[in-house]
Amino acid sequence: MTDTVPVIDWASDFDVLDPRYITDPFSIWDDLRTTCPIAHTDRRISSWLPTRYEDVTAIAHDIAHFSSLRVAVIPGGEDDEPPVDFEGPNLEYGLPPISADPPLHTWTRRLLLPWFSHRRVDGYVPMTRDLCRGLLDGFAEGAHADAAAGYAQQIPVRVIAHILGVSTDMSDTFTMWVRDILEFADDPERRQRGAEGLLMYFVEQLEYRRHNPGPDLLSELLGEEVDGKPIDDGIILGIAALVLIAGVDTTWSAIGSSIWHLATHPEDQQRLRDEPGLMALAVEELLRAYSPVTMARLVTEDVEYGGCPMKEGDKVLMNFPAANRDPEAFEEPDVVRLDRAHNRHVAFGSGIHRCAGSNLARMELQVALEEWLHRIPAFSLEQGKEITWAGGQVRGPRILPVVF
Amino acid sequence: MKIRVDPDKCQGHARCYGLAPELFDVDDYGQASVIVDEVPTELEDKARLAVANCPEYAIEILSE
Ligand code: HEM
Ligand code: SF4
Numbered sequence: 001m002t003d004t005v006p007v008i009d010w011a012s013d014f015d016v017l018d019p020r021y022i023t024d025p026f027s028i029w030d031d032l033r034t035t036c037p038i039a040h041t042d043r044r045i046s047s048w049l050p051t052r053y054e055d056v057t058a059i060a061h062d063i064a065h066f067s068s069l070r071v072a073v074i075p076g077g078e079d080d081e082p083p084v085d086f087e088g089p090n091l092e093y094g095l096p097p098i099s100a101d102p103p104l105h106t107w108t109r110r111l112l113l114p115w116f117s118h119r120r121v122d123g124y125v126p127m128t129r130d131l132c133r134g135l136l137d138g139f140a141e142g143a144h145a146d147a148a149a150g151y152a153q154q155i156p157v158r159v160i161a162h163i164l165g166v167s168t169d170m171s172d173t174f175t176m177w178v179r180d181i182l183e184f185a186d187d188p189e190r191r192q193r194g195a196e197g198l199l200m201y202f203v204e205q206l207e208y209r210r211h212n213p214g215p216d217l218l219s220e221l222l223g224e225e226v227d228g229k230p231i232d233d234g235i236i237l238g239i240a241a242l243v244l245i246a247g248v249d250t251t252w253s254a255i256g257s258s259i260w261h262l263a264t265h266p267e268d269q270q271r272l273r274d275e276p277g278l279m280a281l282a283v284e285e286l287l288r289a290y291s292p293v294t295m296a297r298l299v300t301e302d303v304e305y306g307g308c309p310m311k312e313g314d315k316v317l318m319n320f321p322a323a324n325r326d327p328e329a330f331e332e333p334d335v336v337r338l339d340r341a342h343n344r345h346v347a348f349g350s351g352i353h354r355c356a357g358s359n360l361a362r363m364e365l366q367v368a369l370e371e372w373l374h375r376i377p378a379f380s381l382e383q384g385k386e387i388t389w390a391g392g393q394v395r396g397p398r399i400l401p402v403v404f
Numbered sequence: 405m406k407i408r409v410d411p412d413k414c415q416g417h418a419r420c421y422g423l424a425p426e427l428f429d430v431d432d433y434g435q436a437s438v439i440v441d442e443v444p445t446e447l448e449d450k451a452r453l454a455v456a457n458c459p460e461y462a463i464e465i466l467s468e
Contacts, residue, residue: 057459114432118418280422284457342456350459354415354434362422 011036015043022391029322038308045075047315051322053329055306059316060350066297066316071099073296073317073393074185091234095242107226112356115217121359128364131158132371140375144382148256148400155368156251160244165216166205178248183390202240250293251361253396255368257290263381263402268338273373282338283366288345289336291321292394320346379404405443406466407451409436413462424450
């Protein structure tokens, strides 16, 4: 990752890759909300950073001025095109539905939604539970573990591989590619390695499934017709890559942050052990407080929003994590209240791009925490060991040593 | 109590279903609907909880 020049003025020169923004963005948002609720920067590309719930949700709903054609928070290259030199189907549509506006967004999203309906997701519970138990078998007998790399990181990638119908043996490679794309996008070599690796892999998989279809998402997309015609290969490839990219880093970050919270708040840990019925509400509260995902939008024409002169081609960072800490929208937002009753959090976004995998993500987070609490006795951070966090597009712990 | 989901506002966050599956369902495409004509008295608090957690302000109380 390239080094960032330290930020002095967050209102006019913010940088989401500044180490302070990665370890403690909360105090920065608090300052901005009271002084300059929509910050600006010219670093990388002219971008705006709203910090209030009202602004983030209003911009998310205004799809005419704020397009999803560019959703990367850390743009790749000068003109913000992904610097991927790729021989394969045409990816001119990016990764729909996330990088699309209607009408492409509407029908590609409809293809995906049934795979992640709450009914389908119920069916993935047993395999997720077995997976968590198997991982815990590997270290629960000991006295310490890396809850991020040894547990959280291992879960979502395998669930997604199962749904896509690809081999879970590839899990570590998938994780590496997804991190290259989302966390190390600032490094052109890693970004290229991740994007090319992942796309070439799916090109092969699609070719194979065309002749050997199975009961999986990839095969089904190949068999679908839209307006009487098969779907363009580039679009299928984009959808497949998106499911992997969107379903892995995000969910693993949420699981890791939640375990970090419980390790540092023994009273909450005890409460969840004593009141397991609280888990569903607690999951929403942990998603609110440690929302992992920030997305970007592209300004489609010059527009003034909240007094800010946004120019065509600027980016706006959809700061869902900051919206979820806005005191105008949540009472005592910096306090985690596991039983918070009024919680309109937008960890999964707001408006038409609401996370298509939200039912799956919630289930994985809930099952991962239940199984962890079931198997691991009282735990805390391991003194003297360093914790590392990733930030930018997706925030969460990457190394999280705990003792029990 | 009578409640309804505004189909134009609902984006399928499924918070309503998660909190009160006795009152709501969400279909395969993320569209929520109310599955009772009248909210039973003992579930009125749950209905209010769903209203207060819908991120899209899509659930309306038609009559208390
Ligand atoms: C805790 C975990 C997760 C979080 C916090 C999260 C968050 C988000 C957010 C904020 C968006 C909105 C993007 C935007 O407005 O531009 C989104 C979209 C999306 N997410 Fe997730 N996500 C998670 C897990 C997953 C999983 C497990 C999948 C599985 C497939 C997934 C698939 C998608 C897809 C396909 C979209 C695009 C939807 C559209 O553009 O219509 N996500 N996610
Ligand atoms: S919580 Fe609101 S947006 Fe979500 S499914 Fe229910 S009614 Fe729709």
